[in-house]
Amino acid sequence: MQTERxxxxxxxxxxxxxxxxxxVERFRNSCDIETHHVWHENDGFRKCEILNRAIEQANSDYLLFTDGDCIPRPDFLAVHLREAEPKRFLSGTYNNLPESFKGLITEANVRSGLAFRINWLRTNGLPFSSKCLRLVRNKTFTSVMNRLTTTRPTWNGxxxxGWKSDIEAVNGYDERMRYGGLDREIGLRMNNLGIRGKQIRFKAICLHVxxxxxxxxxxxLQRNLSIRNDTIRSKLTRTPxxxxxxA
Known part of the structure; x- marks a missing residue:
């Protein structure tokens, strides 16, 4: 469903x-995009470990991360590739939808772009807020808003x-971390290394039910916060x- 193939x-x-x-196998057989299933056994929440294994196996110099419960707009990948810069990572977010949208989002309205239109979302029960402005498709508006937003560009999974070489330079995700801010911590280490975030939350759009x-x-959550605070305090760039x- 991406314009970039x-x-x-x-x-x-x-x-x-x-x-x-x-x-995954059905998907792999139905499309022409090279797909790899990187898996390990269920032993609790070990997202950081499996992300690191996927990073190792990636063939590309540039890596884009999203979550399995997110729905990217068809231009999502194209935006990330267009905005990429050396020694920068690109920081986006998602537009959160109420659980009532679970049965409303379909392949057809994702492909057509209907699912990302403010009027359609509002008609189907999404309360209006300033976050809806992220869905406006106007190049001038989105560029201005990405510059004006007071939200810091953090590493949001x-x-x-970002560049694979930059991710490897900070040694990927800290595998001690569990749910809650684990992605922010790798971004802190990148900042400490001089790799800065670039805000694209008004350009690279995805939905989340x-x-x-x-x-x-x-x-x-408390353990993760402690690790993040240690990273800030020690100016850590590479996790062991x-x-x-x-060895």
Missing amino acids: DFEILIADDGSDSRTAAV CNVS DHPRGYMNDED YGIRRA
Whole structure:
């Protein structure tokens, strides 16, 4: 469903069962895009570990990350490639939709772009807020808004891209981290290394239908916050708990 077709897909699978493998296989057989299923056994929330394995296996010099519950607009990849710059990572976000949209988003209205139009979303129950402005498709408006926004460009796993060499330089994701801010921490290390974020939240658009998060708990959130604070305090650039571990 992307206008840009020259890419590969790596599915970083944190221990799902054979049903997911079957879906991936059907997808692989139905399209001409090279697709790799990077999987490990279910042993709790180990997203950082499987992301690091996918980074290792990626063939491209430039990597775009999103989540399996996000729906990218057809120009999503093209925007990231167009905006890429040396020693920068691109910071986007998602537009969150109520759970009631679960049965409303279809392949047809994603392909046509209807699912990303403010009027259609409002008609189907999305409350209006300033976040809806991210869906406006006007080059001048989106460029101005990306410059004016007070939101800092952080590494947001739902919508972020960067150079593989930069990601390897900080040693990827910290595998001690669980749900809650794990993506922000790798962005902090990139900042410490001089790799700055570039805001594209008004250009690279994806949707996310809200859902329960049974895997979230206060203990993990506090541990993650402590790791992030240590990264800030020590100006850490490379985690020892990432892609490459000390022997």
